[in-house]
Amino acid sequence: MRIIYYINIKGEAKLLPEDKTNAPKIPSKRQNAILTDLADYLISAKGYSLNTIRSYQNDLIQFFRFLRRRFGQVDRDCPFEAIDISPIDFSLLSAVQLADIYAFLGYASVQRGNGNTTRKRKTAAIRALYHYLTVVLQLDMSDPTQNLEVPKIKQRDPIYLTLDEAMSLLNAIDGRNKERDLAIVTLFLNCGMRLSELTNLRLKDIQDETLHIVGKGNKERDVILNDACVNALEAYYPIRKQQIERIEAQSDKVVKVDDHLFLSSRGRGISNRMVEGMVHKYILKAGLDANKITVHKLRHTAATLMYKYGQVDIRTLQKVLGHENVSTTEIYTHIEDDDVRAALYKNPLAEFSPK
Incomplete structure (x- = not known):
């Protein structure tokens, strides 16, 4: 068919x-x-x-x-x-x-x-x-796009949270869905996932502390979960199980259990919009600029913090983020500028001027 x-x-x-x-x-x-x-x-x-x-x-x-x-x-x-x-x-x-x-x-x-x-x-x-x-189709026609020039895009530095701001966001998470929401934000900040990659996660995608991600163009990659991710998920699993049991007990019909990792209150896979709304709520609660910080900026944050504090080389970062071209990943090297500037000012000859 x-x-x-x-x-x-x-x-x-x-x-x-x-x-x-x-x-x-x-x-x-x-x-x-x-x-x-x-x-x-x-x-x-x-x-x-x-x-x-x-x-x-x-x-x-x-x-x-x-x-x-x-x-x-x-x-x-x-x-x-x-x-x-x-x-x-x-x-x-x-x-x-x-x-x-x-x-x-x-x-x-x-x-x-x-x-x-x-x-x-x-x-x-x-x-x-x-x-x-x-x-x-090999139709008998010419391709008018052969000499078509692509609009040039000026590369802008990514917007991201500082380490302190990221900690504030994590500490702002509470409420009846605290365990689920904390696991979601923790994965964003530690694994650099895209929104669609997270909402499409299934239980089977986590094996032996390894996260299997299906990214853009159905390209697959594996990411090792650090302690923060493992702890957040282990705290969420019992809550998820209780949620499914509660839904099954309240229903007179046989309930088909959703295998999505993160579920809504109805027991279905959480939607992109729900995640965006949830993150927006906690960004406001943490006192951060909700006009600048979105879910995708959490991916920028993960990449920047890994590069700045984890001494991760650009090729490894490319693999973690699932970028097809390393040029896309290179935007995160911008954070070196501040460090270089600070180092130059610390040079003992920085204030020297000839007499």
């Missing part, structure tokens, strides 16, 4: 059997067979995550709507979001030239306020589309 990846009206990726008659369909104006087939390819052959597929789908829906308007296939008065993309076919896509793509990226920048990072992702989505059409 063929599996189709639908993107519903909320932008959620759903895996649905092709012959499932009650399957929720995306609105027809957002539906296009080429996008569905591309999603099949990117997930099954390239191992892209559902989050990436969702972003690419939305980017290409915008691109398709822009093309229909640019090529005069819709009335100029038709609202952009109402443009039907179902008529987009191979013939229209084969007529696209490099100038059309740059026009779309210009529209994304000026009309939609997209920055370089977002436009870089849109560029990647369009490239993936034409790679699929010209290389995978």
